[in-house]
Amino acid sequence: MEETKTAAAANLEVFSEVLQNLAATDKDIMVVTSDSRGSGKLVPFGQKYPEQIVEVGIAEQNLVGVAAGLASMGKKAFAVSPACFLTARALEQIKNDVAYSDNPVKLIGISAGVSYGALGTTHHSLHDYAVLRAINNISILAPADNFETAEAIKAAAQMTSPVYIRFGKKGMPENLQQNPDPADFKIGKGRVIQEGSDLVFIATGEAVLPCVEAAKLLEREQQISCKIISLHTIKPLDTELLLAAAATGKPIITVEEHSVNGGLGEAVASLLFQNGCTNTFKIVGLPDDHTVSGSQIEIFNHYGISGEGLKNTALNLFQL
Amino acid sequence: MQLEELKRKSIENRKKVLQYIYHAKAGHTGGSLSILDILNVLYNDVMNVSPENFDSNDRDRFIQSKGHSVEALYVVLADKGFFPEEDLLTMCQYNSPYIGHPTKSIPGIEQNTGGLGHGLPISSGAALAAKKDNSAVKVFTVLGDGEMAEGSNWEAMMFAAHYKLDNLCAILDYNKLQITAPNADVMGLEPIDQKIEAFGWAVKHVDGHNLEELSKTFNSLPLVEGKPTFIIAHTTKGKGISYMENVLKWHHGVPSKEQYDLAMEELDLQLQELETVLK
Numbered sequence: 001m002e003e004t005k006t007a008a009a010a011n012l013e014v015f016s017e018v019l020q021n022l023a024a025t026d027k028d029i030m031v032v033t034s035d036s037r038g039s040g041k042l043v044p045f046g047q048k049y050p051e052q053i054v055e056v057g058i059a060e061q062n063l064v065g066v067a068a069g070l071a072s073m074g075k076k077a078f079a080v081s082p083a084c085f086l087t088a089r090a091l092e093q094i095k096n097d098v099a100y101s102d103n104p105v106k107l108i109g110i111s112a113g114v115s116y117g118a119l120g121t122t123h124h125s126l127h128d129y130a131v132l133r134a135i136n137n138i139s140i141l142a143p144a145d146n147f148e149t150a151e152a153i154k155a156a157a158q159m160t161s162p163v164y165i166r167f168g169k170k171g172m173p174e175n176l177q178q179n180p181d182p183a184d185f186k187i188g189k190g191r192v193i194q195e196g197s198d199l200v201f202i203a204t205g206e207a208v209l210p211c212v213e214a215a216k217l218l219e220r221e222q223q224i225s226c227k228i229i230s231l232h233t234i235k236p237l238d239t240e241l242l243l244a245a246a247a248t249g250k251p252i253i254t255v256e257e258h259s260v261n262g263g264l265g266e267a268v269a270s271l272l273f274q275n276g277c278t279n280t281f282k283i284v285g286l287p288d289d290h291t292v293s294g295s296q297i298e299i300f301n302h303y304g305i306s307g308e309g310l311k312n313t314a315l316n317l318f319q320l
Numbered sequence: 321m322q323l324e325e326l327k328r329k330s331i332e333n334r335k336k337v338l339q340y341i342y343h344a345k346a347g348h349t350g351g352s353l354s355i356l357d358i359l360n361v362l363y364n365d366v367m368n369v370s371p372e373n374f375d376s377n378d379r380d381r382f383i384q385s386k387g388h389s390v391e392a393l394y395v396v397l398a399d400k401g402f403f404p405e406e407d408l409l410t411m412c413q414y415n416s417p418y419i420g421h422p423t424k425s426i427p428g429i430e431q432n433t434g435g436l437g438h439g440l441p442i443s444s445g446a447a448l449a450a451k452k453d454n455s456a457v458k459v460f461t462v463l464g465d466g467e468m469a470e471g472s473n474w475e476a477m478m479f480a481a482h483y484k485l486d487n488l489c490a491i492l493d494y495n496k497l498q499i500t501a502p503n504a505d506v507m508g509l510e511p512i513d514q515k516i517e518a519f520g521w522a523v524k525h526v527d528g529h530n531l532e533e534l535s536k537t538f539n540s541l542p543l544v545e546g547k548p549t550f551i552i553a554h555t556t557k558g559k560g561i562s563y564m565e566n567v568l569k570w571h572h573g574v575p576s577k578e579q580y581d582l583a584m585e586e587l588d589l590q591l592q593e594l595e596t597v598l599k
Binding site: 051054056057059061062064065066067068069070071073074075092093096100102 | 377444450452476479483
């Protein structure tokens with residue numbers, strides 16, 4: 001995958017800016033960090049709104065418990081921590097104190113997926129969709145670009161039920177869709193990034209961009225027209241959009257920065273199979289194996305989460 | 321509330337705890353009898369919380385970290401008028417909301433608990449929110465001694481002291497027994513007071529069954545301005561029933577018919593003695 005030339009800000013930076021805007025008029029916005037304000041790009045937030053940021057130190061269980069307590073008192077608590085620690089170390093707090101207790105905490109998993117690259121598996125979160133999908137009463141989001149990030153954060157601030165949003169560190173395009181309308185962004189509703197007639201890519205988070213690149217290659221080199229759905233909400237699934245996309249009978253490729261076990265692909269497959277769909281279907285993600293070492297892009301390329309890799313996956317599907 | 325009335329409630333509520341555990345054929349008998357006096361004092365003599373103000377953000381908060389001793393909480397809340405007492409006849413039965421741990425679906429309960437080491441972090445967050453709002457809300461939580469081995473408690477302990485949450489009061493139900501054996505054999509806590517003081521809390525030992533002492537202590541918080549309070553309440557597991565006191569098997573033992581009758585006789589006798597003293 002090439003470094004995208006349209007890269008604007010990292011979704012993380014957009015998150016921080018949006019949060020500052022929200023905090024300017026809402027003193028109930030509270031950010032809770034676990035020694036993660038630097039990596040969460042929240043230093044400016046802390047400088048502007050020192051009364052609205054709470055540091056818990058490197059203590060993720062307490063991070064989530066405290067956020068639940070704040071939310072129980074009416075605060076709009078954003079618990080911000082690297083996704084790897086937030087959704088593993090504090091999983092019981094997410095399950096009991098947030099989801100089960102219905103405390104509307106906004107869990108923000110930063111530097112998610114393999115964003116930490118060569119730091120290795122301790123710092124990767126390739127399990128978060130899977131574990132959270134199995135927990136009742138929590139929405140799961142992975143915005144693809146700056147636009148989706150901003151809209152997701154604004155929507156999350158108003159949510160009265162728990163939500164988990166994850167994003168990476170790298171600069172991402174401002175918009176993957178031309179002229180997006182904020183009114184069209186709804187949690188639980190996927191976005192059609194582009195229409196196409198031969199193949200459907202269904203992707204989430206930072207795995208949407210490689211689909212856009214693959215679609216360009218397929219169009220240019222093979223005259224294959226691809227529909228691309230950014231499924232920024234993994235739970236609840238946009239069943240209407242997905243079933244309509246499958247109804248065309250075209251091959252479907254799902255793409256995610258997550259283990260192939262229990263993530264977006266299996267969620268979509270489960271939906272389609274139980275609704276009688278028989279599309280040719282391929283899940284692209286991180287295999288059930290020790291993850292190769294390298295940068296995020298190198299890891300993506302290694303596992304075919306790239307323009308070239310997804311092009312080849314698509315061509316192989318057509319040969320079936 | 322008058323001390324005599326509190327004493328009467330403590331005995332009557334013990335009878336109810338046993339009655340509903342006996343009916344459900346399930347429950348954490350020893351621990352419920354252990355925390356009952358603490359809950360009685362908190363709900364009837366200390367906290368600003370009632371069915372009338374439960375919708376108000378100004379109510380004091382109670383979060384029971386040792387969720388398994390829910391029977392004591394159910395009985396105290398029913399007595400307080402949060403729900404009809406006879407609802408407890410469904411306890412632990414199919415499709416009953418009265419499960420074996422606290423849930424917010426029951427009127428009067430603030431948080432769903434049951435996993436250990438969760439109450440103190442949540443209570444700390446709630447206490448911090450009250451501070452941010454310049455509110456007079458106090459937050460109370462009851463912890464079991466066995467759950468002091470959970471690391472999350474110590475994370476919250478650092479946090480509450482760091483943020484000077486003197487509107488937070490943690491109460492240790494220190495009956496010194498956990499499911500396997502005495503704490504001292506499973507995972508020693510001592511010197512628990514020094515450990516918690518070293519974390520920056522104000523610490524006080526009390527007799528967890530002395531209603532007067534509990535009331536005086538809880539009504540004079542914070543112990544130290546700018547510090548969260550940790551009350552080490554020395555209690556007796558199975559308190560009030562001679563054959564249950566300090567006997568491990570009553571952690572979640574359910575009495576037989578004979579044992580139940582005997583327990584009720586003992587509690588009736590305690591009630592009679594109380595009436596005699598009052599006369």
